[in-house]
Amino acid sequence: MIEIKDLNKSYVMGKNSLHVLKGINLKINEGELVAIMGSSGSGKSTLLNIIGMLDNYDSGAYQLDKVPIKDLDETKAAKYRNKFLGFVFQSFNLINYKTAIENIALPLYYQGIASKERQKIALDYLDKVGLKDWSGHLPSELSGGQKQRVAIARALASKPKVLLADEPTGALDSKTSDEVMELIIQINKEGKTILVVTHEQEVANMCNRIITLKDGVIMTDIKSK
Amino acid sequence: MIFSKDSWKEIFDTIKKNKLRTFLSGFTVAIGIFIFIVLFGFGNGLQNSFSQFFVDDKVNTIRIYPSSTTLPYRGYESGRRIEFTNQDLIEIKEKFNSEVEDIVVRNTFYNQIKYKDKSNQYQVRAVSPGHKEAENTILMSGRYFHEGDIENRKKYAVIGRLVAQDLFEGKDPIGEYIFGSDHSWRVIGVFQDEGGDREERMLYVPYTAMQEIQKNSDKINQMIVIYNSEMTYDESLLLEKELEVYLKNKKTISPDDNRGVYISNTGEDLEDSKDFASILKIVVTFIGIGTLIAGIIGISNIMVFVVKERTKELGIRKAIGATPNSIILMILQESIFITTISGYAGLITGIITLKIIGNNLQEKYFISNPYINSGDALFATLILIFFGALAGYLPARKAANIKPIIALRDK
Numbered sequence: 277m278i279e280i281k282d283l284n285k286s287y288v289m290g291k292n293s294l295h296v297l298k299g300i301n302l303k304i305n306e307g308e309l310v311a312i313m314g315s316s317g318s319g320k321s322t323l324l325n326i327i328g329m330l331d332n333y334d335s336g337a338y339q340l341d342k343v344p345i346k347d348l349d350e351t352k353a354a355k356y357r358n359k360f361l362g363f364v365f366q367s368f369n370l371i372n373y374k375t376a377i378e379n380i381a382l383p384l385y386y387q388g389i390a391s392k393e394r395q396k397i398a399l400d401y402l403d404k405v406g407l408k409d410w411s412g413h414l415p416s417e418l419s420g421g422q423k424q425r426v427a428i429a430r431a432l433a434s435k436p437k438v439l440l441a442d443e444p445t446g447a448l449d450s451k452t453s454d455e456v457m458e459l460i461i462q463i464n465k466e467g468k469t470i471l472v473v474t475h476e477q478e479v480a481n482m483c484n485r486i487i488t489l490k491d492g493v494i495m496t497d498i499k500s501k
Numbered sequence: 502m503i504f505s506k507d508s509w510k511e512i513f514d515t516i517k518k519n520k521l522r523t524f525l526s527g528f529t530v531a532i533g534i535f536i537f538i539v540l541f542g543f544g545n546g547l548q549n550s551f552s553q554f555f556v557d558d559k560v561n562t563i564r565i566y567p568s569s570t571t572l573p574y575r576g577y578e579s580g581r582r583i584e585f586t587n588q589d590l591i592e593i594k595e596k597f598n599s600e601v602e603d604i605v606v607r608n609t610f611y612n613q614i615k616y617k618d619k620s621n622q623y624q625v626r627a628v629s630p631g632h633k634e635a636e637n638t639i640l641m642s643g644r645y646f647h648e649g650d651i652e653n654r655k656k657y658a659v660i661g662r663l664v665a666q667d668l669f670e671g672k673d674p675i676g677e678y679i680f681g682s683d684h685s686w687r688v689i690g691v692f693q694d695e696g697g698d699r700e701e702r703m704l705y706v707p708y709t710a711m712q713e714i715q716k717n718s719d720k721i722n723q724m725i726v727i728y729n730s731e732m733t734y735d736e737s738l739l740l741e742k743e744l745e746v747y748l749k750n751k752k753t754i755s756p757d758d759n760r761g762v763y764i765s766n767t768g769e770d771l772e773d774s775k776d777f778a779s780i781l782k783i784v785v786t787f788i789g790i791g792t793l794i795a796g797i798i799g800i801s802n803i804m805v806f807v808v809k810e811r812t813k814e815l816g817i818r819k820a821i822g823a824t825p826n827s828i829i830l831m832i833l834q835e836s837i838f839i840t841t842i843s844g845y846a847g848l849i850t851g852i853i854t855l856k857i858i859g860n861n862l863q864e865k866y867f868i869s870n871p872y873i874n875s876g877d878a879l880f881a882t883l884i885l886i887f888f889g890a891l892a893g894y895l896p897a898r899k900a901a902n903i904k905p906i907i908a909l910r911d912k
Contacts, residue, residue, distance in 0.1 A: 330820065330906040350902055351824045358822025369817045369909060373518040386822035391507060434822065 277438060277469045278304040278327060283336035285322055296322045297333070298492040304471070306437075309464040311480035312473045314489035321442060323489065324473045328361055328440045329353045341437050358386055362431030366443035368423040370415040376426045377402055377411040383434040401429040405459060421452035428459060432468075439463065439470045445479055457482050512835050522810070526803045526836065527843035530885055533796025534844050537881050538851030538873050540792055544785025546862070546871030551778060562635055563726040563741050565748065566763045574755035583752050583761050585721040587712075593724070596747060600732070600740050603631035605725040606708045614704065615680040616668040623664060624703045625681065627711035635725045636694065638705075643675045643690030646707050654709045659690035661701040679704075684714055741766045789881070796885050801892035804836060808896035815900045816909040825901035829894065836893035837886060844882040852878065 285297040296319045304310055314320040325331035326338065329345060338345045340360055348356065362383075363369075370379045380398040389397070402408050405425040415423055424444060431439055441460065445453035457479055464470050472483060480486045481500075488496045516523045567583040594604050608627040613620055626632070630646045638645070641662060650657055658679060665674045674688045686706060694700035712718045728740055745764050746756070754761035808815075815828055855871045862868040 325906050328820075330904060330909075350819075350904075351826065354819055354822055354824040357820065363820050365909065367909075369813075369820070371814050371817055373515070378514075382818070383821040385507065385511065386818075386824075386827065391510065430821065 277306045277308075277341060278302065278471075279337075279339040280327075281337040283323075283326065283333055283338060285319075285326065285331075285333045296492055297326075299336070300492075300494060302487070302494070304469065306469050307464070307467050308485055309461065309470045309483045310472070310485045310487060311483035312471060312487050312489065313475060313477075313480050315475065317491075318489040319492045320473050320489045324440055324442055324471065327438075327471065328363060329357050354386075358383060358434060360437045362434060362436035362439045364424065364427050364431050364439065364441040364444045366446035368415070368420075368427045368447075370423060370427060370430075372415050375412050375414055376407060376418065379415070379426055380430045380433050383430060387434060397433055398429075401433050402426070404432070405429045419452075420448050421455055424448065424452075424456050425459060428456070428463070432463065437469060439468055441470065441472045443474055444472060445474065445476065450478075453479065508831070508834065512831065512838060515831075515835060516839065522807055523839055526800065526807060526889070527839045527846075529799040529803050530796070530840045530889060531843040531847035531850070533792070533799055533885055534847030534878075534882055535851045535854070537789060537792040537796065538848065538878055539854055539871075541785065541789045541877060541881075542851070542855040542858075542871035542873045543862075543868050544781070544788060545873065546868035548778065548781055548785065549871075550867040550869045551774075551781060561728050561730050561732065561737065562767045563728065563737070563744065564765045564767070565724040565726065565744065566722070566765075567752075568760050568763055570754055570758055570761040572755040572758040574758070575753055577753060583754065585724065587719040587721065589751070590721060590724065592751075593744075593747070597726075597740070597744070600728055602727045602729055603634070605629050605631040605635045605727065606721050606723075607632060607725060608708055608711060608720070608722045610682075610711070612681040614664070614668070616674075616677065619668045619670075621664075621667055623661075625711075626703060626705050627708035628705050629708055631727060632705065632725070635727055636696075636700075638692045638694055641691045641693050642673075643688070645690055645692075646705070650707045651709050654713045655707055656684055656686045656710050657689045657707060658686040659692055659705040660688055661703045662691060662693045663698060663701045664704060665691045667702075682711075682714055737766055789877075793881055793884060797888040797892075800840065800885060800889040804889060804892040805896050807836075808832060808893065808900055812900055812903075813909065816903075816905045816907070819901075819905040820909065825898075828901035829897045832893050832897035832900075833890055837890050840886045840889040844886055848878055848882050 280300055280302040283297055283300040284295070287294045287296055300323060312320045312323060322331065326333050327340075329348060332347060340356070343356070343360075345356065371382070374382070377395065377398045380401055381394040384394040384397055399408065399411060402411050405428055407422060407425055407429070410418060410422065415426070418426065428444075439460075444460070445456055448456060453476075460470060460472065461482060472479065474480055483500070485497070485499045487494055565585075567585055570577070570579050570581045570583065573579045590604060590606065594601070606627070606629040610625045610627065611622060612625045614623050614625075628646070629651060630648060632638070633640075633645045640659075643659070645659055646655075646657060649655075660674060660679070668674070668679065669677070674691060677688050678685045679688060680686075692701075692705075708721070712720070726744065728737055732740070741764055745762065748754075748762045748764075749756055749758070752762065815823075818828060819825075852873070855873065858868075858871055860869055862871075
């Protein structure tokens with residue numbers, strides 16, 4: 277599903293250049309649940325952003341579902357994101373003036389799906405994450421765990437090939453974290469490829485493959501099952 | 502998708518759920534347009550008052566007043582009083598026949614006028630029929646004098662609206678007799694005058710009748726020359742000069758004497774008032790442009806702020822698949838919609854306000870019938886909508902092109 281070869285990325289800050297990713301090679305197959313670990317500054321978020329087409333890379337090659345991803349303009353990147361990817365963020369990133377169901381329906385709006393159809397699909401996914409009764413609530417009326425579940429439902433609504441989660445449990449207590457991770461595992465069991473960036477060992481242990489980054493290179497790549 | 506029902510729905514949704522933001526940007530535009538229309542309307546109202554002041558009297562006239570000489574000339578001492586007579590009038594008329602439409606007589610007196618037990622002091626102007634045209638006298642009832650009245654020295658009077666009000670108290674004065682200068686005068690007309698109250702507290706009588714009761718005098722105090730209206734301002738100055746030379750020669754006044762006969766051309770007043778009116782126009786335009794610029798700055802600030810506030814939301818939208826163009830279009834569509842609706846509201850409120858004000862400010866502030874023509878109002882509204890859209894477009898384009906990851910980091 278994801279194929280990365282000799283990927284390099286530097287950030288230029290004034291005169292200094294910070295080499296963040298130093299030749300990453302990575303292959304992720306369909307249906308895998310992969311945790312990317314590492315301390316802050318290890319390059320794990322940068323890697324996820326590049327995979328998510330939120331950021332571009334300097335050299336190397338990246339293929340997503342056999343489509344080469346390189347130097348996309350914003351319009352194309354937006355279309356690919358919409359088609360291939362679903363995002364889950366640490367800070368949820370729900371639109372605060374839209375209700376739960378409206379947030380979930382939004383990616384479908386950008387796919388050009390008709391209003392009624394959007395409502396139906398969004399309600400299905402809301403049901404899937406167990407929040408059917410909360411469809412008319414604003415994010416401010418939901419708990420952290422509920423917000424993250426809405427965010428997951430939104431990420432899934434556009435039927436992406438890959439779900440990318442950046443510290444999805446980072447803002448949650450351990451009980452809620454477990455609930456969210458259980459949801460992620462369940463979605464993975466249904467066949468979705470999922471990447472989770474985390475610094476929590478506990479969260480990583482729930483995945484079936486753990487990639488550890490340090491100083492921009494992959495230190496270990498362990499398949500647990 | 503761009504202007505589909507769906508995109509409108511999305512925009513209405515956003516507007517509905519961000520009432521304060523919508524209100525702020527809408528209010529800025531509405532108030533901008535409103536102030537522009539009211540100020541511009543006031544400016545136009547000032548111009549209205551101004552032109553009312555100056556269209557009172559006919560403008561293509563030259564006034565001739567005799568006075569005393571200040572230089573000795575050809576054996577005459579200085580200080581000699583110059584007087585015109587009926588004979589002079591006939592000769593001047595003959596001499597300047599081609600350039601002049603009419604030469605009007607105006608002899609001014611102050612008399613106690615009585616009607617039954619009412620009486621009052623009024624200005625009485627003993628005039629020839631052409632005076633009606635020279636003074637833009639408007640008859641309310643009855644008639645003015647004609648040449649027959651002059652020839653027959655009829656003791657007729659045309660009285661001002663306020664004279665009629667004072668003496669007759671609502672009774673119809675036509676055909677009644679008033680008493681003044683030891684004679685009875687028959688009222689044949691009532692007039693009004695746009696020159697104001699002073700001009701309406703007057704009586705006109707035939708100058709020949711007045712001359713007769715003053716021991717058959719043939720003196721004329723003031724002559725008003727009405728020249729052909731096709732004459733240019735420069736031609737009228739030339740005529741003025743010719744008249745001066747002719748009269749000074751006729752009355753044996755030194756050509757170097759500034760007095761003796763005084764000639765004033767109302768064409769000069771017209772030129773002055775035209776200058777003043779154009780300055781007023783410039784001031785009004787300047788005020789209008791200033792208000793509009795203030796409005797543009799206001800709406801620009803709001804739009805920049807609105808887009809800045811939405812940076813994170815736009816980042817989220819991009820992360821879930823919004824293209825930069827769809828983001829820009831959404832913001833443009835929203836801002837144009839809000840500015841159009843509120844601009845229209847400001848436009849209507851402004852015009853209604855001007856209508857309500859109407860002539861209420863005329864007495865104190867010299868603003869009569871303030872108005873704005875629909876072209877100016879529409880132009881101003883479109884300008885504000887355009888700049889509102891532009892002010893939204895620039896930051897929207899910037900926001901749409903920054904990487905979502907940066908937008909999302911923005912707290």
